[in-house]
Amino acid sequence: MTYFELLKAASLRIRRADAIELLSFVTELSAAELVRDYGEVCADSAATALEPLIIRAEHDEPAAYITGKREFRGLTFQVTPDVLIPRSDSEPLVDAAVRSAQTRGGGEITILDLCCGSGCLGLAAIAKLPGASLIAIDISDKALAVTRRNAETLGLAERLTLIQADALSVWENTDFEADILISNPPYVTASEMSALDRSVRDYEPHLALFGGTDGLDFYRALAENIPRLLAPDGVLILECGSTQKSAVEAITAGISNCVIIPAGTQL
Numbered sequence: 001m002t003y004f005e006l007l008k009a010a011s012l013r014i015r016r017a018d019a020i021e022l023l024s025f026v027t028e029l030s031a032a033e034l035v036r037d038y039g040e041v042c043a044d045s046a047a048t049a050l051e052p053l054i055i056r057a058e059h060d061e062p063a064a065y066i067t068g069k070r071e072f073r074g075l076t077f078q079v080t081p082d083v084l085i086p087r088s089d090s091e092p093l094v095d096a097a098v099r100s101a102q103t104r105g106g107g108e109i110t111i112l113d114l115c116c117g118s119g120c121l122g123l124a125a126i127a128k129l130p131g132a133s134l135i136a137i138d139i140s141d142k143a144l145a146v147t148r149r150n151a152e153t154l155g156l157a158e159r160l161t162l163i164q165a166d167a168l169s170v171w172e173n174t175d176f177e178a179d180i181l182i183s184n185p186p187y188v189t190a191s192e193m194s195a196l197d198r199s200v201r202d203y204e205p206h207l208a209l210f211g212g213t214d215g216l217d218f219y220r221a222l223a224e225n226i227p228r229l230l231a232p233d234g235v236l237i238l239e240c241g242s243t244q245k246s247a248v249e250a251i252t253a254g255i256s257n258c259v260i261i262p263a264g265t266q267l
C-alpha cells in the first residue's frame, strides 16, 4: 500500500489532519516528506503500527496525546493528558509578548506564565528572547513536570523557574515584579463544559479548562493579585474565550497595560 492509499483509507475513519499526524509519527517522516513520498510504498510495519493509533483516534482521543507532542509557534512541545494541548489560538499571545519585550529593548526581562500547563506560551516567548527568563506557575505538579521537560528539550531550562501555586488564591507574600505576565487561564463556563467536543471533554484536563460558573474566576483572581505579580509598568497578556473580551476588559480595567486576545483571533 502507498502512503497515499494508507492516508485515504485512514481519512475515511478519522480527521485527515489527525491521520497525517499519526502516520508522520509512526514513519518518522514530516508531513511535507509524506506528501513528497505519497506514491511510495509504505512498509507493512508502519501500516501495522498505525492501526491501533487510528482506533484510539476513532474514540476521539486527541492525536497530540497519542503521539505525545504538538507543534506550537514553530517548536515541538511534549504533551501529556495532564496539560492542555497547545492550540494555534494561543500563538498570538506569544507574538504579543515578544513584540512587547522588544519594544522594552529586549534585555534581561522576566516573563511570568501563569497557569503554564505544557509551558508552551512562556517557553515559546523566551525562545525568541535570548535575555529573558521565565517564571512558570501552575497548580498541577504534573503540568510543571511537563513544562520542565519541554524547557530541557528546547535548551531553555537555565532560564526557567517553576513554582507550584493556585492562581485562584490570594498571594499575600509574593512580589515577582514581572515585566510581562502571559496567561491562558481556564475560562470555559459551567454550561460550556458539557457542550465541549468529546475529544476535549473526555481527554483534556478539566483543571485547565473550567473557569467557574461564568468562566471568569481566574481573571478576577488575577486582577486582585496583579500588584504582586507584575511590575507597575509591566504588560499583561491574556487569552480569553471568544465571547469574553468585554467582560475581561471590565475586570482588568484598573491595569494600565493589558492585551486581551480572545480565542479564534487571527492577528
Ligand code: GLN
Binding pocket: 084, 087, 089, 184, 185, 186, 187, 188, 200, 208, 209, 210, 263
Ligand atoms: N481554548 C480551549 C477550548 O476551548 C479552552 C482553553 C482554556 O480554558 N484556557 O477548548
